[in-house]
Amino acid sequence: MASDHQNYGTLATGGSNGTKSLSKLQDTESSREEDGSLHSQLDDEHTRLRRELSARQVSMIAIGGAIGTGLFLGTGRSLAAAGPGTMIICYSITGFIVYITLLLLGEMATQYPVAGSFTSYATRFVDDAFGFALTWNYWFNDAVSVASDLTAAQLVVGFWDSKIPGWALSLLILFFLLGANAIHVKVYGELEYWLSSIKIVTIIVFIITGAIVNTGINREHQYIGWVNWTIGDAPFVGGIEGWATVFVTSAMSYGGTESLAITAGETRDPTRTVPRTVRLVILIFYLLTCFIIGLNVPYTYPNLSNKSTTTSPFTIIFSMAGSNIAASAMNTVILTSVLSAGNHALFAGTRILYSLAKSSQAPRVFARTSLRGVPWLALVATGSGSALCFASSYVGSGQLWYWLQNLVGVSNQLAWLSIGLASLRFRRAWTLQGNSLDDLLWHPKWTRFWGPPFVIFAVVAIWGVQTYSAVAPHFGIVDFLSLYLQLPVFLVLFAGWKLFRRSKFVDLKTVDLAADVYIPDEETRAALDAAEELRNERLQGWRGIGWRLYYWIA
Template identity: 55%
Template sequence: MASIDPEKTAYDHGGSPASLDRTHHAHIIKEDRLRRSLSARQVQMIAIGGTIGTGLFLGTGKALATGGPASLLLCYAIVGGIVFVTMLSLGEMAAFVPVAGSFCTFAGRYVDPCLGFALTWNYWFNDAVSTAADLVALQLLVQYWTDDFPWYALGIIVWVLIVLANIINVKAYGELEYWLSLLKVVTIIIFIILSIAVNAGGNQGYGYIGGKFWTHGDAPFVSGIGGFASVFVTASFAYGGTESIAITAGETRDPARTLPRVVKNVFWRILLFYILSALMIGLNIPYDYPGLNTKSSRTSPFTIAFQMAGSKAAGSYVNAVVITSVVSAGNHALYAGTRLLYTLGVNEHAPKFFTKLTRYQVPWVAVVTTSVVSIVLFSLSFAGSGQLWTWLQNLVGVSNQLSWICIGIASLRFRAGLKAQGKEHLLPFRNWTYPWGPILCVSLNIFIVLVQGWSSFSPKFSSVDFVSYYLELPVFVLMIIVWKLIKRTKFVRASEMDLETDVYTKEDIEPEEKGWVSRVKRIGSWFCF
């Protein structure tokens, strides 16, 4: 292990000799911590890959069918704004304290340990469900070509692939995610350009489209307030994973510089991709297009747009790209879930064996456990893959919203602690929306969580939909209460917050890639500079 330069450590921490000793000791005793092997180019692309997935490629079709084009655009824009401010808050904390558990650790450290416990278990389950949802989505997408392909075969093959990518070493995960994400970014750019041409008349059988589908049938708002509210959970599912980029902080090279750059220079482009894609989908595809939202199948709006341009081959190409995006999203969800299960073990919120690492410092027990849970959930596809995907999507969407609420609360408490201890000047990155940004996000998310299940009550009560919208709320609250009673945890006072443990130092950073291979790979990074 590399030695620590006292002067550099003092500069990084801005602390006293006593705090230096404690920090030095913290690094010495954590020889089994995760390795910082993810480069800046990988983390930037992972930020895109963790967000662009089934929520955009398939979820937009469901949202259009249930809410109409106006609901699709407005809800995706509102949730995108919420997540943008949430990312600013999270980036501020993660750059200062880059730990594998990220916002789950922050909730316990800056608010109350019982909140950190409940949030970490909630988000781990979120990632396990997300992985299963992505495997289910593969079945839906393959139906574009044939209904005879065994529903379980492709899902199992992809499951094995992403488990291997996550268990070999973190560089294998990062490299796979990098190239898959690059392919998605290029495809979305092509889709937006093609959609403009399709709308202007470059299509078969529709002529000039303009905005006529916004007045088609019940559009622009389908199913009234219920349809509009239900799109929020779909949008939350779509944006879910953005916040999990901070989970890579524990394995990111130079996170104090990399994470702020990711937050500032990548997410706004993701927001641009989503809003532009949602706008073009609503303009070019009618909400009652066959196959957008049925219990047995889904058709990606991206595939439909390429079909409208008059090319069956192009439709097949896009469908294939959507499948790779599903693999990418599943890969990212499995990665995030395993790191959270590892964190649960480190914090003694789960059995200690979840912290066991391979010689490449990968938490292999956590990988195996999370992947097994996801494949078990995937096996429920016999109930109808389209319906199961909707239920899983609702569970993940609500879980994401609970996470964003907790991130906002943790951000407010984090700043209060810095102010009480006189350390605000040490922040390597500042959230310029503080304090109104986190307050607004917490308030809006609570409101959305409560109203988005409107469609489960009207026009008639649906018990299954109701459970998928609201099951996580009482479970989450119950976990907080039970852990607080068992461990007798206390609300963390600002003056007593731990603002030293895991604060970033520049030791053990693996060198950047050199040579022509590095230069070739950086070409891909130009898409996210």
């Protein structure tokens, strides 16, 4: 980004990491000291993880981790509840909030490329108790995500009118995921690599197919155009309830994108790659996908989203293309994406609980590992959250997924708010100690005065809209709890740890700003300059079109 201040304070490792909790992916023995810093406590063969994920695997997982079940199924729920106009506007608003949030996170991760996710910045610049509560919130997010993904699998398989009971299908998938994660970290890495690759290719093929279907190459041989934006109450359906539904759904869909910015601590050139990658993922994978869905699928489509079923718009559009075989193939791909999301959440949640146990913030038993370095007790504990998916037999898979989606979505919003708060205090500490923001290794200048407050205000405003939808015109206790259950839990964890540890809010005037800063050498700085100069040369002239396409794909 041309307006961003760049001092090339980057790592030259070339690796990147993709789970929601990237720090836990290959962080072997980190834990918190009394002052909130990290240190090694349990150093024996029964409490060690294995650093055996390859750069190829973690790079693909980083991108794939930003694409979850919410995009494949949540867009159908959004369209049915609010219409195409509301869906694209809400996803755009949420996408902009996420974009600013990740720029702020990238700024901190570039300055302090520590082995830690955004929770480490909350601990460092806000309060140890705040970081503790935030880390547990993220474990809760992953545990519920596993249940949500297993429930989503029931909805996806419902496309084939399967006679298999939903609970049996979820149990079968759970055993598969537990087995894949329990064998060896390499098994998880290879499985997630290929599942993430399939997701990315699927979205590209879907966008191309959707554009073709809209022009008239479809089962009805009719040009669709903007017809679905004018039927019934479209493009804006459901009033404020529709808006609130989409905000929660989009929050779940965008959940995991913070992994793209967390990799700034392990990426060769985050000052350039973070903004580019985030823009690409948000614009292509989310907004363009929503636009294609809104054009081709009417919000009144039968069984698009209700209490018992939810049909993926991806499958619908391939069916519209005139091939039931292609629709089934797409539904199969979506099922693999659901497996990927569940696999991703199970792995991340396991490592978060392991990290909490290593730092004495959870029972020490969860730090126990198998001979292959797998924290199997933490794995079982995280997988136990999937028991929630068995409630689908009583309330319907669609309704249960709606509630679980609310829990995950609001948890993601809480994470974004915490990033905004940590960034606000980090910048404040930087200036209070006599430094200029221009001296940061990377600083997006255009967010200087309003970035962190905007993220905090935006999340609180979205909560206000969601709250209104839960209490008006009728108060729904289950809907309300699904939206805000984790907020009082977060406060209880925060207050309890604060009383237990007697921690104090970080003094911004004395916090150590020099620790963990990366100092680039001249060779790295010259290499980055040369690479950027070569890129700019390639983008000149008519040949630049081909290079631009190459960079987008690569």
